[in-house]
Structures are given as C-alpha cells and as structure tokens.
Amino acid sequence: MGLREIEKKIGVKSAYKKKEAELMIKDLERMLENIRELRGQLKRFEKKWKKDLEKNEDTYKKLVELRQELGLPNEIGVYEWKESATFWDRVGGGDFFERLGVEILEKAKEVQEQTGGLMTLGEVVLLVNKERPGKIIAAKDVVKAIEKLVDAKLIPKPRTLKSGVVLVEFIPANLTEDQEEVLSISTRKGWISIEELMLKTSWTQERCERVLEAMREAGIARIDASYAEGKKYYFPALGGR
Numbered sequence: 600m601g602l603r604e605i606e607k608k609i610g611v612k613s614a615y616k617k618k619e620a621e622l623m624i625k626d627l628e629r630m631l632e633n634i635r636e637l638r639g640q641l642k643r644f645e646k647k648w649k650k651d652l653e654k655n656e657d658t659y660k661k662l663v664e665l666r667q668e669l670g671l672p673n674e675i676g677v678y679e680w681k682e683s684a685t686f687w688d689r690v691g692g693g694d695f696f697e698r699l700g701v702e703i704l705e706k707a708k709e710v711q712e713q714t715g716g717l718m719t720l721g722e723v724v725l726l727v728n729k730e731r732p733g734k735i736i737a738a739k740d741v742v743k744a745i746e747k748l749v750d751a752k753l754i755p756k757p758r759t760l761k762s763g764v765v766l767v768e769f770i771p772a773n774l775t776e777d778q779e780e781v782l783s784i785s786t787r788k789g790w791i792s793i794e795e796l797m798l799k800t801s802w803t804q805e806r807c808e809r810v811l812e813a814m815r816e817a818g819i820a821r822i823d824a825s826y827a828e829g830k831k832y833y834f835p836a837l838g839g840r
Contacts, residue, residue: 638669645675674698699736699744703727704753707769715818716770717836720745720757723767762786766836777802777810778819782834790823790833 645652645662652659652675662675706726707718718726723745724738745767748754757767758774760783774782784799785791796807811832814820824830 634669641665641669649676696740696744696747699727699740700747703741703744704748704769711769712818714835715820716768717819718767718769719837720765720767722836722838760786764837775810777806778814781810781814782837785834786837789837790831792829792831794829
C-alpha cells in the first residue's frame with residue numbers, strides 16, 4: 600500500500616470518527632431537549648393540578664417515580680436540589696429547613712422499628728447524609744431543621760443526657776429518670792448488662808431489671824443473650840446493634 604493510499608485511509612477513518620462524534624453530540628442534544636421539554640410539561644402539569652395531586656395517592660406515587668427518573672427531588676414544585684441553606688434561609692428560616700425537617704421525619708419513620716423512635720443527634724446527621732454521596736448536609740443545618748420540627752410541635756425538644764449526648768425523640772418516649780440514666784451510662788458502648796448497671800448505679804437487681812425490661816417493651820432496647828457473656832441490652836438509638 601502506497602503512502603497516498605495510507606493517508607487516504609487515515610483521512611477516511613478520521614472523517615468517520617469526526618462524523619460519529621457529531622452524531623453522538625446531536626443525539627445528546629436531542630435527549631437534553633426531550634428532558635427539558637419533559638420538565639416543562641411536568642411544571643405545567645403540577646401547576647395545573649397542584650391542589651388535587653396529594654388527594655390522589657396513585658397519581659402522587661407515579662409523579663414521584665417520574666421525578667426520581669428525571670433526577671428531581673420528590674417534593675412537588677421543587678425542581679432543583681438544594682443541599683445547603685442560603686443566607687436568606689438562615690436569616691428568615693426559609694423553606695430549606697422546612698423541607699429538610701420533613702425529610703428527617705420521613706427517614707426517622709423508616710427506621711423507627713429499629714430505633715424505637717429515639718436517635719442521637721449524630722445518628723440523625725448520618726441518616727440524613729446516608730444517600731447523599733458528595734452532597735453533605737451540615738450538622739448545624741440538621742439542628743436548625745430539628746428546631747423547626749420542635750416549633751411546629753411535631754417532635755419534643757431534644758434532651759441532653761448527663762453524658763453530653765443529645766437525644767432526639769421522634770415519638771414521645773416519656774423517659775423516666777431511671778431510663779434517662781441508663782441511656783446516659785450506655786452512651787459509650789451502646790449497650791449495658793444488668794450487672795454493670797447495678798455496679799454503676801448501686802440500684803437493686805430488681806430495679807435494674809424493671810427499668811431495662813420497660814425499655815425493651817417500649818422498643819428502646821433490645822436483648823442479646825449468650826451463654827458466655829450473659830444478657831445484654833442494646834440501644835439502637837445510641838448506635839448499639
């Protein structure tokens with residue numbers, strides 16, 4: 600094969616690659632235009648039916664599915680992800696904190712069976728950021744959102760245990776002083792045994808068993824018993840298994 604033929608072949612191949620790239624770009628442009636048009640249709644649809652959407656459960660679910668497919672937030676009427684509070688949000692307590700508060704409530708409800716409705720502030724921050732790779736919600740913004748929930752009387756005011764750990768209640772736990780003491784003592788490990796509780800509190804065995812069993816029945820504690828280590832009470836709210 601001569602030099603001219605080689606150059607011609609290279610030129611044809613290069614032209615083909617260039618044409619292929621142009622076609623790909625055109626395909627992408629068409630896809631983006633379709634997405635823009637679909638978003639526009641979605642906005643018009645939500646604006647038209649806004650008052651009726653939440654009344655129809657099936658329609659609402661399908662709309663949320665569509666939003667997820669388009670990479671949009673689940674909340675109707677919101678078309679951009681807003682992961683941090685603006686200056687005006689912080690000054691005026693804007694919608695960001697209200698949306699974040701609703702999200703916290705929803706996520707806490709999903710894990711309520713495991714946590715018993717109690718979580719440390721640290722666990723709440725981790726829960727909110729669990730499905731946000733690269734988009735981290737700051738702890739101070741989580742605190743502000745929780746304050747919004749408290750102001751709206753949706754949850755009780757978080758309590759600070761003697762250990763310094765802040766406990767958030769998503770259902771009124773009505774903790775007794777004994778139960779609060781147990782949680783404070785168990786903060787570091789997330790669990791405690793009857794024997795250890797007796798040593799640290801000087802309570803009788805009956806009193807220790809009574810308070811721990813009451814916490815188990817309320818869903819706040821879980822039992823793990825083994826022949827070698829005996830009975831242990833774990834507290835999912837404190838990160839216990």
